[in-house]
Amino acid sequence: MKQFLFVLRRPPHSGAFVQEMLDIVLTTAAFDQPASVLLLDDAVFHLKHGQQPADFGMKDTASIYRALEIYDVKHVYAELESLEERGLKPADLGLPVQTIYRKDIASLMRRHQVLFPG
Incomplete structure (x- = not known):
């Protein structure tokens, strides 16, 4: 079975791309394919506490990240240096x-x- 790694670099709420990529992650996992997510650069902000995307007319992608566990996505990685730099x-x-x-x-x-890659 192939292992899938989804690499995100873009900041949250930067358009439809993030939402589409997360949809692909969930679809992959729904078909019992091992999927992992790697957050690099500004993508580490995707999971930051206290975001209010609705204030800017954007969709809350944090709820999708919370669904990863339900879809059996076991590995969400964040680059330590990206976190520290931000x-x-x-x-x-x-x-x-x-x-x-x-x-x-x-x-x-x-x-x-x-x-x-993303």
Whole structure:
């Protein structure tokens, strides 16, 4: 069985792309395909506590992230350096994540057969 890794880099509420990518993650997982998510760069803000996207007329994608567990998406990774560069720590996020060092990302990617860059 192929392992899927969805790599997100864009900030939350940056258009339909994030919503579409999360829909693909859930669809992949719904068909019992092992799916993981990697948050890099500004994508680490996707899980930050206290976002109010409705104030800006945007959809709340945080609720989709909470559904990942229901769909058996077991691994949500956040690059530690991306968090630190943005003044965040794992406790600032609405879901538990596995932090990963930048130097270890290539190894993580090699463990997956299908990569969805974003």
